Amino acid sequence: MQKRAGIVIAIDGVSGSGKSTLAKGLAARLGFVYLDTGAMYRAVTWKVLTDGIGVHDESRVVAAARRLSLTVAPGDAGMKVFVDGADVSEEIRRPYVSDNVSVVAAYGGVRERMVGLQREIAADHNIVLEGRDVGTVVFPNADLKFFIDASVDERAKRRLAELQAKGIATSLEDVRKNIEERDRIDSGRQVSPLRKAPDALAIDSTGMTIDEKTDKALAIARERLRL
Numbered sequence: 001m002q003k004r005a006g007i008v009i010a011i012d013g014v015s016g017s018g019k020s021t022l023a024k025g026l027a028a029r030l031g032f033v034y035l036d037t038g039a040m041y042r043a044v045t046w047k048v049l050t051d052g053i054g055v056h057d058e059s060r061v062v063a064a065a066r067r068l069s070l071t072v073a074p075g076d077a078g079m080k081v082f083v084d085g086a087d088v089s090e091e092i093r094r095p096y097v098s099d100n101v102s103v104v105a106a107y108g109g110v111r112e113r114m115v116g117l118q119r120e121i122a123a124d125h126n127i128v129l130e131g132r133d134v135g136t137v138v139f140p141n142a143d144l145k146f147f148i149d150a151s152v153d154e155r156a157k158r159r160l161a162e163l164q165a166k167g168i169a170t171s172l173e174d175v176r177k178n179i180e181e182r183d184r185i186d187s188g189r190q191v192s193p194l195r196k197a198p199d200a201l202a203i204d205s206t207g208m209t210i211d212e213k214t215d216k217a218l219a220i221a222r223e224r225l226r227l
């Protein structure tokens, strides 16, 4: 394992568990870089769909992921994502991307490229990364790991409110189905399935406010990492 200069906090968890908000808040309070790894899988998916490549055509999807020009930068809403220099941060949140991203993220070749990029981006920084495999595969030696869960009902309501706030029309039933389907694919895939690392601290965020979650994780981080 490569020697690292910075501190790594890895946050994994199910779709819509509020881990993005938590990871963003924690990074801001600690003055760490924030990396949303799910946004990177979304960017590949957006590019594939935009280029008219079928998401089930694994070899073409993997080839597109390998040649993708993907960069990230800090933004007001957390992290901005650029593909070929164009800002796709909002587009990658749209339902047509959400509905296809689990298929793309299940390909080993796509994951290999993304994990490589994530390690490059993280090099020499104090960083909070969030995703599905950041504590198990990307940084198995992370300094601190969290695993965030929440009930499907609460996650669906939260995601619906987020989409509505962005003016994206959808229903609670559709959001719920998308979350359940993504859980099924993310946890059941062969390559890097979503699972809690044995040394990750589990937080069930059902019924907790954003501030309660962030305060809890921050207190743990300060104590464990002596920050």
Ligand code: DC
Binding pocket: 015, 016, 037, 038, 039, 041, 042, 101, 102, 105, 106, 130, 131, 132, 133, 134, 182, 186
């Ligand atoms: O966190 P999110 O909903 O933006 O993630 C989008 C998709 O990418 C989701 O289907 C899970 C997948 N993903 C992954 O496989 N590995 C990661 N490290 C992050 C996300």
